[in-house]
Amino acid sequence: MLKYSMLYPENTCSRRSVNLSGMWRFQTDPQSCGVEQGWNDGLPAPDMIPVPASFADFYTDKETREFCGDFWYETDVFVPDEWKGREIDLRFGSVTHRATVYFNGVEIATHEGGFLPFCVRITEIARYGANNRLVVLGNNELSETTLPCGSVSTLPSGRKIAKPYFDFYNYAGIHRPVWLIATPKEYIFDFSVSHAISGSDAVVSYHTVTTGDNEVTIEVKDEAGNTVAMAKGKDGEIDIPNVHLWKVRDAYLYQFIIRIVDGETVVDEYTEHIGIRTVVIQNNNILINGEPVYLKGFGKHEDSDIVGRGFNMGVMKRDFELMKWIGANCFRTSHYPYSEEIYQLADREGFLVIDEVPAVGMFPSLMNFTDASSGKQTAFFAQETAPELQKNHLLQVEEMIARDKNHACVFAWSLLNEPDTLDESSTVYFEKIFDRCRELDPQKRPRTFALLMNSTPDKCKCWQLSDFISLNRYFGWYVLGGADIESAEIAFRKEMDAWAQLVGDRPMIFTEYGGDTNGQMDKLPSVMWSQEYQIECLDMCHRVFDSYPFVKGELVWNFADFQTTEGIMRMDGNKKGIFTRQRQPKRAAFTFKQRWESLPLDY
Ligand code: GCB
Structure with a gap:
């Protein structure tokens, strides 16, 4: 059991919660000298930035935007006198990727993992009826033992830069609200x-x-x-x-x-x-209250202009309105557990959610989407880093389930995204994660993971652990795109025919498919990147899905365009959105609206 309560902050007759969102003091620490120089007692030359938010996109200089290493936040926290005699906690919705917390200069906690909450008890050290100094040392470096996985490289100037093994931008900062909470001693x-x-x-x-x-x-x-x-x-x-x-x-x-x-x-x-x-998997169906559902929706990201991955209530609201408009009923929290407020709204609006732990990048490559189809072998889980990684992975599964287990919207857990599955060591690693998830979940919900292109029915050693199979497939984009699209459909059907021999009673869903599209580009005849091609590619995928009765869901990649690390494969971000990053529809959105509004719930 976790050392702190995961219950979301509330005000009741016995509890008080104060949201500490606002402008905090902020300073990057490229030399990592802050601890030695006593920054825990106060930052020497801070700027002011909003909490919650990613820090990257506020700034106009590249050094700060791309900053990789230690960064510090500071604010004053007033603890009311009338709270004496209660338990007082600070609760961080998330600090990406790790945090050390100092209160009145004293180190009181560390937390690893950038997408789940943690609490820190300050009952004994708080000054009541007075301001207290809260300082947080954050760090956003990635390694092969962290979730998500990646590495850090050092430029000739000595500056560190992040090398994520995933394509979403490695945003960092205090991403979710921080709360000051008072509960009774017995709570x-x-x-x-x-x-x-x-x-x-x-x-x-x-x-x-x-x-x-x-x-x-x-x-x-x-x-x-x-x-x-x-x-x-x-x-x-x-x-x-x-x-x-x-x-x-x-x-x-x-x-x-x-x-x-x-x-x-x-x-x-x-x-x-x-x-x-209730949620049950039976005869190739996902049954909610005993009734079959066909999943229609998206893989998403918490990502928007200026605040990056910071929780943004307005963007959350707009996203739900768009999902309702288009006829969706489901989304996957790719590739990490989202802000708690998003699950609360999904509960209220009746959306199904596949809740994903931040186990992404477990196929070491900066471009796994192309490397995976080229036959690259990594034996990722045979490395000496695997035991440490697994320990972190298990803890984050525990934190995620502790936080999200009561949400009606959460009907399944996704335990990894696009890991290496070609080596025997993967099975050993996976089994422990899947078993632990089953053990911790009071509702015994279905477990799944998203299979990379190279995890084919003949090679994948782990698919059988999933209660339903989730495929990420880019036929018509990374594989046989453009004029080759008719070959893509043949290759796709060939793979599906092979799955048909294996699935048994399991349903299959698509957790990713699609292609990058410039939301301003129209072209006849179509070419890759045009809106017309996006629709052709999606139509081809839908034809394939519609031919296999065990396919029970389609979560297109992605809900909206999102920021990535820069590179030749990405024109200022991943453009596979059905909506732009500003949450306006591309042409494909209208195709989906037509399809999803006409598909029955039990399709
Ligand atoms: C994938 C990854 C996702 C990428 C996507 C893409 O397979 O799971 O994180 O964004 O491909 O667009 O390449």
Whole structure:
């Protein structure tokens, strides 16, 4: 079990949460001299930048934009006098990729992994009724033991630059809100649910962890605010008669009010918004509440102009409106767990989410999309770095499940994106990750991973661990693009015929397909990069999907154009978006709207 509670901050009769978003002091530390020079007591020459945000795209000079190494943030935190006697925590939504936290000059925590929250207890060292100095030392270097994977190279000038083994830009900074939280000494630490449906009723099994021995009660309210069920005890079952189920694009959320009580006194209170639904894989189908669904949607990124990977509430809202407009019902959090607020909105809007751990770049290459098709062998998991990497991977699976397990929207876990699967060592590595995920998930949701082009049915040693198979395939783009597209379709069908022999009862979905497209370019006849070619390439893929009944979903790459490392393969970013980075439709968006609005849910 994790050392800190993952519950999202709330204000209730017993809890206080203050969002510390705002302008913080910031300074890069290219020489890594900050610790030695005492920057933990205050930054010597700081600039001011917003939190949450990536720092890169605020700046006009390349050194800061491309900065790789140590960087520091600082702010003042007022801890109210009336909070004396409570537990006080700082909660970071994410610091990418690692952080050391200093409070009033004292180092109090470190955290590795740039996409999941962590909490730091400051009860004993806080100055109450006064300002306290919070300093965070961040670092964005990549290695073959970090999630995601990559490396660092040093320029002749001594400047470090990141070499990610993935194409999204290696944005860094305090990416998500930071909160100051006060809870009672005896508090609700964790809560989890799993659902069973019987006729028109539901049975919700629940498990509560608290930090004391007082009694726990659960009150369940419907959306109208009526109490529909009550239970007592830290663990148990709650019957919900005439249950209103959470359905795809037709959400319904109950309030589960968890209380620690001491006689008549409420010691702590916390509310979770919970959708009741089941997920089962059966006969090549993904069943939600026993009904088959066909997944329509996207691989996404948290990525937008100026704030980079920083959580942006406006962009989140626009993305959901576009997904609703186009007729989507699903997205994958490629290639890392997203901000918690995004899952909350997906719960509310009835979107299905494949939640992905940041296990990307486990095929060491700066251009895996081309190297993979060239037959490159890496035996990545046979390297001496694998045990350390696996330790980090397991911890991030644990953090992700602890954070996201109660979301109705999360119907599956993606445990890796495009790893090496050609060597026996991969299977050994994967098994442990898949087993641990099953063990930790109270709802035993399906597990999957996204297969790289070279993970073909004859060569891949790991596909069988997936409860449903997820393919990333770029026929008509990286493989046999342009005038060769008719050969692409033949090659694609040949691979699918081979999968048809293997899949058995498993469904298959596409977690990536598509091609780069300039949203301003029209050309007749089409050429690669034109909007017309994007539509031809996608139509070809859809023809193939429609020919294989075990295909149960299509998540096109990508929802929107996004920033990448610069290079000859990328014209200021990856342009496979169906929308531009500014969230306006390319022509292909209208093709999808037509297709997805006419496909039945159980296609
Ligand atoms: C992939 C990766 C994704 C890339 C995409 C591309 O296979 O999973 O991160 O962005 O290809 O466009 O090359």
